[in-house]
Amino acid sequence: MAQLDVQVVASDHAVWSGQAKSVRARTVEGDIGILPGHTPVLALLGEGELVVEPVSGTAVKAQVSGGFFSVDHDRVTIVADDAELSHG
Amino acid sequence: MGAQIRVYRQKIASTSSMKKIFKAMELIATSRIGKARSRAQAASPYAEAITRAVSAVASQNDIEHVLTQKADAPKRAAVLIMTSDRGLAGAYSTNVLKRAESLTARLKEDGIEVRPYLYGRKAQAFYDFRDREYDKVWTGQTDAPAVERAREIGQTLVERFTQPTEEGGVDELYLVYTQFKSMVSQEPVVQRLLPLAVVAKEAESAEEFLPQYDFEPSPEEVLDELLPKYIESKIFAAMLEASASELAARQRAMKSAADNADELIRKYTLLRNNARQAEITQELTELIAGADALASS
Numbered sequence: 001m002a003q004l005d006v007q008v009v010a011s012d013h014a015v016w017s018g019q020a021k022s023v024r025a026r027t028v029e030g031d032i033g034i035l036p037g038h039t040p041v042l043a044l045l046g047e048g049e050l051v052v053e054p055v056s057g058t059a060v061k062a063q064v065s066g067g068f069f070s071v072d073h074d075r076v077t078i079v080a081d082d083a084e085l086s087h088g
Numbered sequence: 089m090g091a092q093i094r095v096y097r098q099k100i101a102s103t104s105s106m107k108k109i110f111k112a113m114e115l116i117a118t119s120r121i122g123k124a125r126s127r128a129q130a131a132s133p134y135a136e137a138i139t140r141a142v143s144a145v146a147s148q149n150d151i152e153h154v155l156t157q158k159a160d161a162p163k164r165a166a167v168l169i170m171t172s173d174r175g176l177a178g179a180y181s182t183n184v185l186k187r188a189e190s191l192t193a194r195l196k197e198d199g200i201e202v203r204p205y206l207y208g209r210k211a212q213a214f215y216d217f218r219d220r221e222y223d224k225v226w227t228g229q230t231d232a233p234a235v236e237r238a239r240e241i242g243q244t245l246v247e248r249f250t251q252p253t254e255e256g257g258v259d260e261l262y263l264v265y266t267q268f269k270s271m272v273s274q275e276p277v278v279q280r281l282l283p284l285a286v287v288a289k290e291a292e293s294a295e296e297f298l299p300q301y302d303f304e305p306s307p308e309e310v311l312d313e314l315l316p317k318y319i320e321s322k323i324f325a326a327m328l329e330a331s332a333s334e335l336a337a338r339q340r341a342m343k344s345a346a347d348n349a350d351e352l353i354r355k356y357t358l359l360r361n362n363a364r365q366a367e368i369t370q371e372l373t374e375l376i377a378g379a380d381a382l383a384s385s
Contacts, residue, residue: 044305
């Protein structure tokens, strides 16, 4: 199965990167879920939780405020003003 | 003991204690350059992602945005000058200020009014001393810049740019900072930030070709959000590079200061020994002359 190549970056450091099965994020218009094969999207992030489901291991959650994210060719880039990982 | 010797001893003592300070500052600067450079590297994924996104938008839309609109006849330009807070970094700040001066002169020749925005205490001192006006100044932490500061500067400048020219807005925005080329070479450069010239990279392969994006909520709103961030990330990158340059310049300045101190100590030691020898010779001559005088009387 295809996988997502995910990269989460904040303005002054990389937060997380790796392979994932799915990504869920909160945009300004509402929640969006990304699975492999998603059509290219460029959306603005709202304030909320970002959940990345890695290929193996537990879900990575992060508090994100502001920024945007892009999806193309199964590559997901989440660019946040501030992002704080909250494991659990 | 002769006065001469005492003077040289004092000079040697003070020069060696200064040398210790120079040496310490050099070591501090050296250790912090690495940190500054890794911070610059840590910020680069963000800058890359944002540049990619901006060129993605630019490549498929004719962007009509305030930040990309070029004024037909620019009347006013904001210049952000990045210097350091502290001296003891050789010609670091002077070089930037010189570069800024020549830019100012060029803009004035074209009939453009220059509004300086200053970053770093050295720039402020330069302008204050000459009783020149400036619009805003940010000081503190030029050797370890924070993202929040970059954001604040970016917002201030973008706001100024979006104001109509008649109401005091600016038509162009320039950035003068020091580019970190290598440990031994840093060069002051001028960069025009606004109006934006988004250069969409030529796609080299199908894989690299930027896809047709869906925009949420709409291309305009995405752009509204993206472009100021793009500016902020550019400013932040410049701040980080300037801080690495500042530290490298300081390291070099302190190294040559310590070398000069060494040189001075050597010179004074020679002079001191000379003076001591002269004194001994003098005393001997006096003794012998005295004995001679007694014997012959």
